[in-house]
Amino acid sequence: MIVVVAPGLLTTVQDGGRPGFRAFGVPVAGAMDRLSWALANALVGNRPGAAALEMTLLGGTFRFERSARVALCGADMRALLDGRPVAVDSTFQVPAGGQLVLGAATAGARTYLAVRGGIDVPEVLGSRSTYVRAGLGGFRGRTLAPGDRLLVGSAAGEPPPPGALPFRLVAPPRGPIRIRAIPGPQEELFTAAGIRSFFATPFEVTNRNDRMGYHLRGAPIEHAGGADIVSDPVVPGAVQVPASGAPIVMMMDAQTAGGYAKIATVIGADLRLMAQARMGDTVAFEECADGDAVEALREERRLLEGWTASPGTGRIAGKTREGAS
Amino acid sequence: MKPPIVRLLPQGECGIVVELGSSIDVVVNRRVVALAGAIAGELAGKIVEVVPTYRSLLVVFDPLRVSRAALARKIRALAARAGGRADRRPTPERRRVVEIPVVYGGDHGPDLEFVAGVAGLTPLEVVAIHSSCTYRVHMLGFTPGFPYLGGMSGQIAAPRLEVPRERVPSGSVGIAGEQTGIYPIESPGGWRLIGRTPLRLFDPDRQEPFLVAAGDEIRFAPIDPEEWERFQEGSR
Numbered sequence: 001m002i003v004v005v006a007p008g009l010l011t012t013v014q015d016g017g018r019p020g021f022r023a024f025g026v027p028v029a030g031a032m033d034r035l036s037w038a039l040a041n042a043l044v045g046n047r048p049g050a051a052a053l054e055m056t057l058l059g060g061t062f063r064f065e066r067s068a069r070v071a072l073c074g075a076d077m078r079a080l081l082d083g084r085p086v087a088v089d090s091t092f093q094v095p096a097g098g099q100l101v102l103g104a105a106t107a108g109a110r111t112y113l114a115v116r117g118g119i120d121v122p123e124v125l126g127s128r129s130t131y132v133r134a135g136l137g138g139f140r141g142r143t144l145a146p147g148d149r150l151l152v153g154s155a156a157g158e159p160p161p162p163g164a165l166p167f168r169l170v171a172p173p174r175g176p177i178r179i180r181a182i183p184g185p186q187e188e189l190f191t192a193a194g195i196r197s198f199f200a201t202p203f204e205v206t207n208r209n210d211r212m213g214y215h216l217r218g219a220p221i222e223h224a225g226g227a228d229i230v231s232d233p234v235v236p237g238a239v240q241v242p243a244s245g246a247p248i249v250m251m252m253d254a255q256t257a258g259g260y261a262k263i264a265t266v267i268g269a270d271l272r273l274m275a276q277a278r279m280g281d282t283v284a285f286e287e288c289a290d291g292d293a294v295e296a297l298r299e300e301r302r303l304l305e306g307w308t309a310s311p312g313t314g315r316i317a318g319k320t321r322e323g324a325s
Numbered sequence: 326m327k328p329p330i331v332r333l334l335p336q337g338e339c340g341i342v343v344e345l346g347s348s349i350d351v352v353v354n355r356r357v358v359a360l361a362g363a364i365a366g367e368l369a370g371k372i373v374e375v376v377p378t379y380r381s382l383l384v385v386f387d388p389l390r391v392s393r394a395a396l397a398r399k400i401r402a403l404a405a406r407a408g409g410r411a412d413r414r415p416t417p418e419r420r421r422v423v424e425i426p427v428v429y430g431g432d433h434g435p436d437l438e439f440v441a442g443v444a445g446l447t448p449l450e451v452v453a454i455h456s457s458c459t460y461r462v463h464m465l466g467f468t469p470g471f472p473y474l475g476g477m478s479g480q481i482a483a484p485r486l487e488v489p490r491e492r493v494p495s496g497s498v499g500i501a502g503e504q505t506g507i508y509p510i511e512s513p514g515g516w517r518l519i520g521r522t523p524l525r526l527f528d529p530d531r532q533e534p535f536l537v538a539a540g541d542e543i544r545f546a547p548i549d550p551e552e553w554e555r556f557q558e559g560s561r
Contacts, residue, residue, distance in 0.1 A: 294338050
């Protein structure tokens with residue numbers, strides 16, 4: 001049992017999401033930074049898809065009633081285990097009665113806490129992910145609160161040895177965060193100048209950024225005609241541009257359909273970069289061909305399989321190397 | 326009737342949007358629902374899911390398991406077939422009409438009088454009109470299980486609230502412009518509320534979590550407040 005002493009700013013249970021029900025208006029939800037989430041699970045030897053905690057900007061404080069193997073991946077929240085620092089992007093043993101305290105993210109926005117066995121909440125429509133707006137899934141359909149007690153699932157065998165990834169998943173941005181996007185599906189509803197400016201000028205992340213979408217600020221993107229279309233499908237990563245000309249990048253909790261013209265779609269492998277951006281950060285979109293996006297997805301899967309297929313075979317190096325992400 | 330123009334558009338590396346039209350149109354939507362069904366049936370196992378909307382649908386797939394080009398060919402072939410079929414009226418056994426019991430007015434429909442005022446009708450006349458139409462579920466969205474309905478009489482159209490309510494109770498039936506709809510879960514909303522159904526449009530714990538799907542038809546049946554509990558239990 002994990003006791004939530006303090007939940008942090010916005011902490012929810014997330015897994016790989018809830019595909020299969022979008023036709024009924026159910027957003028996919030799931031981890032915003034799926035690579036960090038998946039690697040946290042891999043580090044504790046969980047099967048792919050296990051539920052973990054997603055913390056946002058400010059981490060929580062957790063007391064472990066029983067000894068547990070834990071991994072932290074994503075933004076560095078200066079974690080302390082019983083007062084001693086533990087590295088992000090690493091896995092370590094928490095003793096029975098141990099207390100893990102996370103602070104504010106030094107860079108990036110989201111950190112995943114995986115525990116061996118996974119966070120055990122009931123599956124709703126095939127997923128443990130929390131979709132707060134509909135009170136669906138996760139821990140009672142909501143963000144964690146002080147006093148919540150989280151069950152941990154059981155796991156057979158031994159976990160991989162404690163250690164850290166040989167790279168950092170989230171590095172402090174130096175200059176604009178480059179995010180690749182595939183034009184369409186409605187790029188024809190924008191002028192050539194509008195499309196040019198979307199891919200050529202940087203945008204600033206506003207304070208309106210959450211699991212539903214990231215509202216950006218920058219040079220207005222010019223529509224060829226109106227901005228409104230008959231509502232049609234929206235995927236996480238879709239970049240909607242309302243009449244104001246300011247783009248909105250749809251994220252994991254986005255509605256399944258929307259009525260604004262969509263200029264481009266952030267590629268799956270890069271959506272985590274948006275998820276780790278915070279207010280005031282600058283992003284720059286780069287036009288991406290479909291084949292390159294598929295290749296990036298292949299690389300992401302390969303990286304994950306490397307960590308998942310052979311846990312505990314010495315691949316986990318003892319120290320971190322900066323800037324490899 | 327001419328074969329419909331089918332456009333395949335990319336939405337990221339895992340999505341193909343199949344566009345069958347550009348406006349809200351029953352004939353187009355019928356084609357969308359038919360094609361979505363054909364894709365879900367014939368390409369099961371090759372794709373992740375199909376999401377029908379008013380005039381287009383989304384096919385979600387894993388490009389490391391099936392190539393976009395191969396999938397696009399299959400979709401085009403199915404569209405050519407389904408397009409021809411959907412021009413005819415749906416066969417009777419495939420057409421599903423879902424009756425939604427509604428307590429109109431009072432606490433359950435606080436805006437019924439307003440809607441009547443806008444229309445220059447009595448509340449009872451508004452109820453009579455609203456419950457006499459058959460509505461098509463064009464698509465679901467906004468919140469889980471929320472049906473976008475077509476077919477409301479323009480006679481009972483009413484503007485949205487200027488300030489949306491923070492909490493609209495689940496089951497509320499509302500009017501916004503020439504649209505009518507049902508809130509499956511408690512959520513904020515700006516529609517004029519004329520009634521409420523005891524049925525749950527979305528219940529994740531139920532065998533069938535969703536009461537209606539795209540392509541279904543809905544009829545509203547007025548009930549007395551005393552009948553509320555009977556329908557509530559009947560829905561479980």
